[in-house]
Amino acid sequence: MTLDDRTSELLTDPYPVYDKLREAAPVHRIVGPDGLPVWIVTRYEDVREALADPRLSLDKRHATPGGYRGFRLPPALDANMLNMDPPDHTRIRRLVTKTFTARRIERLREPVRRIADELLDAMATRDRTDLVVSYAAPLPIHTICELLGVPREARRDFRDWTDALVLPDPARPQAAKEAVGSLIAYVSTLLEHKRAQPGDDLLSALIAVRDEPGADGSDRLSEDELTSLAFLILFVGYENTVQLIGTSVLTLFRNPRQFAELRENPSRIAAVVDEFMRYEGPALLGIRRFPIEDLTIGGVTVPAGETVMVSLASANRDPNRFPDPDQLDLDRDAQGHVALGHGLHYCLGAHLARLETEIALTALLERFPRLALDTEESALRWRPSIRTRGLLALPVRY
Numbered sequence: 001m002t003l004d005d006r007t008s009e010l011l012t013d014p015y016p017v018y019d020k021l022r023e024a025a026p027v028h029r030i031v032g033p034d035g036l037p038v039w040i041v042t043r044y045e046d047v048r049e050a051l052a053d054p055r056l057s058l059d060k061r062h063a064t065p066g067g068y069r070g071f072r073l074p075p076a077l078d079a080n081m082l083n084m085d086p087p088d089h090t091r092i093r094r095l096v097t098k099t100f101t102a103r104r105i106e107r108l109r110e111p112v113r114r115i116a117d118e119l120l121d122a123m124a125t126r127d128r129t130d131l132v133v134s135y136a137a138p139l140p141i142h143t144i145c146e147l148l149g150v151p152r153e154a155r156r157d158f159r160d161w162t163d164a165l166v167l168p169d170p171a172r173p174q175a176a177k178e179a180v181g182s183l184i185a186y187v188s189t190l191l192e193h194k195r196a197q198p199g200d201d202l203l204s205a206l207i208a209v210r211d212e213p214g215a216d217g218s219d220r221l222s223e224d225e226l227t228s229l230a231f232l233i234l235f236v237g238y239e240n241t242v243q244l245i246g247t248s249v250l251t252l253f254r255n256p257r258q259f260a261e262l263r264e265n266p267s268r269i270a271a272v273v274d275e276f277m278r279y280e281g282p283a284l285l286g287i288r289r290f291p292i293e294d295l296t297i298g299g300v301t302v303p304a305g306e307t308v309m310v311s312l313a314s315a316n317r318d319p320n321r322f323p324d325p326d327q328l329d330l331d332r333d334a335q336g337h338v339a340l341g342h343g344l345h346y347c348l349g350a351h352l353a354r355l356e357t358e359i360a361l362t363a364l365l366e367r368f369p370r371l372a373l374d375t376e377e378s379a380l381r382w383r384p385s386i387r388t389r390g391l392l393a394l395p396v397r398y
Contacts, residue, residue, distance in 0.1 A: 011382045014284055014389065015326065018042060018314035026298025032307070039302050040285075041310045044318035044338075046298040047286075050310050052343030056289035057085050063290045064305030076184050080228035081345070082236075082287050089344065092225060096348060099205035100233075105351045108147060112356060115142045116363040124367070128374050128397040132246050136394070139360055140241035144234055147352070149194065149201030154186065162235055166388070187230050203230060237349050243282035243383075243390030244353065245360045250380070250394060251280050253373045255328045262330070266365045270358045274334040277353075278316045281339030284389050286310040312338050313389070368398035 009017050021028055022042040032038040041050050050056055060083065081089050119135050129135075141159045142152075150158065164179035191207060198204035206229060210221040221229065252259040262268055289308045294301055302308060316337050317325040340347040347353070364371065374395040381392040 010284070010386050011384060014313055014386075015317055018311060018317060021311075022314055022318060025300070027300040027302070037306055038288075039297070039300075039306060039308045041297055041308065042314040042318075043298060044315040044321040047310045047312065047315035047338055048342050050289070050297055050308065051286065051338065051341055051345065053295075054086070054344070055292050055295055056308060057292050058083055058089075058287055058289060058345070059085050060290070062292050062305060063307065064303075073180060074184065075224050076188075076227045077180065077231045078228060079222065079224040080232040081348075082232065086344070092221065092229065093348070095209050095221060096206070096229065099202060099209060100348055102351050104202065105147075105355060108143065108352070109355060109359065111146050112139070112143050112359045113363060115139055115146070116359055117367075120363060120367045123398075128395065131249060131394040131396045132242070132391055133393070135360070135364065136245040136249075137242050139245065140238045140356060143241075143352075143356055144237040147201065147237070148203045148230060148234065149199050150190065150203075150234075154190075157182070157186070158234060159238070162238055165235070166239055166383075166385070183231060184227065187227050191226065191230070202233070206230070233349070236347075237352060239388065240282045241353055241356050243388060244277065244357055246391045246394050247280040247282065247389065248276040248357065248361060249364070249371075249396075250373075250391065251276060251328060254377075258328050258330050262361075263365050263369050266362045268330065269362045269365075270354075272330050272334075273354050273357050273361075274337060275329060275332050276357065277339035278322065278332075278334040278337035279328050280389070281312060281316060281337070282388055282390060283339065284311065284313040285387050286312055286338075286341065287345070310338075312341075371396055371398045 021040065026041065026043045026046050028040045028042070030038055030040060041047050081092055084092065116135075116139055119138055123129050123134050137159065141155055141162075145152075145155045145158060161179040161183050164175045169175050190203065194201075194204045194207050195211070198207065206221070206226060210223070210226045252262065262272070286309065289310070291302055291304045291306065291308065293304050295304070296302075297308070316322070316339060319325050321336070322332070322334075340350045340353070374397040380394070383390045383392055
């Protein structure tokens with residue numbers, strides 16, 4: 001089986017495909033888009049174990065020779081935690097945890113609500129819009145830039161650069177490389193500015209960690225690690241939340257009874273964000289991993305160095321873990337879902353993702369309780385990615 005055999009199905013409705021894969025076997029060896037073998041892990045227990053297994057490395061150097069053909073970032077952006085194993089991953093995560101605290105994130109609640117209200121004010125001047133363009137995309141980019149201390153005038157550029165990386169334009173093959181160059185140049189300039197004029201933002205705090213090492217000089221970030229970290233927080237914090245907001249709204253359109261319940265009582269939204277993540281999370285697959293030795297997963301032996309992909313979406317719809325998994329259940333205890341990962345690489349921005357999604361949906365339903373889909377569902381277009389699930393546009397009327 002090649003991935004191309006099921007690409008169209010995976011883009012529009014991946015869950016029936018994952019149901020068949022999960023029922024047939026716990027692990028499948030398929031041929032990826034680059035012609036290389038990929039092992040897909042589909043069942044909840046196996047996915048959870050794989051995410052926590054230190055023998056599955058994120059470091060591309062553990063791939064077999066010629067076994068990785070993905071887009072390679074330059075060192076200034078590549079030295080991030082999504083490509084690292086302990087001890088470097090442990091060191092950087094410990095340093096970031098000192099500054100990227102729940103308290104700092106919670107302080108964003110008021111600014112995020114203010115940004116949401118400003119966007120909704122602009123939407124209120126007309127009676128219909130593309131919710132992705134008008135709301136789901138700008139809210140996370142403003143939030144993450146607020147967190148990092150990025151000036152408002154530069155935020156549109158950040159969005160364009162990240163979009164160029166996530167959705168390469170076949171007509172402009174150099175656009176991704178140009179975006180990388182622009183990102184490095186801007187982040188470097190921003191770091192210089194923050195060093196000269198530090199503020200009460202995450203980037204200034206990370207610079208302090210970079211420039212004020214521990215007594216032995218080892219407890220610190222390198223300059224590439226600092227730049228990569230700023231890039232990672234921006235990129236992941238923006239990209240995943242955009243998709244989560246969009247798919248959550250579409251999920252409500254598809255489930256009118258649950259939509260009515262939340263419309264009548266928006267205060268319930270905070271308690272059901274994890275169910276939205278489980279039901280229609282933005283990441284279909286986890287970050288690629290490479291076994292450092294021959295490894296048995298679900299009774300299947302995976303050779304060292306080959307690519308392993310864990311299906312977060314399949315695990316979150318596994319009926320052995322979540323009864324009636326294809327039902328959106330506002331009363332479900334969705335704790336234990338793997339939309340945000342598990343183990344060593346559990347998402348550092350989990351609290352921020354929950355806060356943004358809670359505020360985005362609450363503000364939207366309070367302002368526009370009669371929100372409705374403004375097109376046939378069959379006309380909706382999904383992002384051309386088997387890694388990230390999201391809508392290219394979501395036409396709504398209100």
